[in-house]
Amino acid sequence: MDTPVTEKPADKGAAPPSASNGKGAAGGFLSDVKTLRERARQHIDDGAVTQNYDADRATVLKLLNEALATELVCVLRYRRHYFMAKGIHAEPIAAEFKVHSDEEQAHADRIAARIVQLGGEPDFAPDTLSVRSHSEYVEGKSLTDMIKENLVAERIAIESYLEMVQYIGERDPTTRRMLEEILAVEEEHADELADMLDKG
Structure with missing residues (x-):
C-alpha cells in the first residue's frame, strides 16, 4: 500500500527568491535587477518603448492616428452644433454639446501624447482629417438632426474603440487602458444623447 506523500513544511527562516539569483522577486518570471538595468541602457532613444513591448508598433500608431482624426472631427462637429443649436429647448442641449466637444478634445490630446510616447507623430493634417x-x-439642420448625428458618431466611436481594445489585448496595456477610459466616456456621451432624443 502506497504511503501518502506529505509536503515538507517551508523553512520559515528561508529568504524569498531574490533578484540577484536570476529568478526575480516573484519566483521566476521577473528579470533580475542587473538585466533590467542593462536593458534600460540599450536603445535609449526609444524612450518609453522597451524590448518587452509586444504589439506591432506601426499598426498601433496607425490605429491611434485614426482615433485622433475621429476625435478631432467629433470636436469640430460638436462645436458647430453648440453654436448652431436653436429653439426653445436648445440651451441645455447646446451646453451639453460644448461639454462633449471639450471632452473629445481631451481625448485627442491624450491620444496624441501616446503616439509621441510610442515614437510616432500625431497626424493633425486638416486636408486628410x-x-x-x-x-x-454631418452638420444637421434641426436640433433633433444634430443629436442624432452625434449619437451615430458616438456609436461609431464605441465600435472602433472596442475593436482596438480587442486587437491590442495584453500586448500594450498602457494604450489599451487609455482606450478603455476613452471608450467609457464615449458610452456616457451616447447615453446622454439617447436620453435627449427620448425627452424630445
Whole structure:
C-alpha cells in the first residue's frame, strides 16, 4: 500500500527568491535587477518603448492616428452644433454639446501624447482629417438632426474603440487602458444623447 506523500513544511527562516539569483522577486518570471538595468541602457532613444513591448508598433500608431482624426472631427462637429443649436429647448442641449466637444478634445490630446510616447507623430493634417476619421462630419439642420448625428458618431466611436481594445489585448496595456477610459466616456456621451432624443 502506497504511503501518502506529505509536503515538507517551508523553512520559515528561508529568504524569498531574490533578484540577484536570476529568478526575480516573484519566483521566476521577473528579470533580475542587473538585466533590467542593462536593458534600460540599450536603445535609449526609444524612450518609453522597451524590448518587452509586444504589439506591432506601426499598426498601433496607425490605429491611434485614426482615433485622433475621429476625435478631432467629433470636436469640430460638436462645436458647430453648440453654436448652431436653436429653439426653445436648445440651451441645455447646446451646453451639453460644448461639454462633449471639450471632452473629445481631451481625448485627442491624450491620444496624441501616446503616439509621441510610442515614437510616432500625431497626424493633425486638416486636408486628410475626414478621410482618416471613422466618424463623419454631418452638420444637421434641426436640433433633433444634430443629436442624432452625434449619437451615430458616438456609436461609431464605441465600435472602433472596442475593436482596438480587442486587437491590442495584453500586448500594450498602457494604450489599451487609455482606450478603455476613452471608450467609457464615449458610452456616457451616447447615453446622454439617447436620453435627449427620448425627452424630445
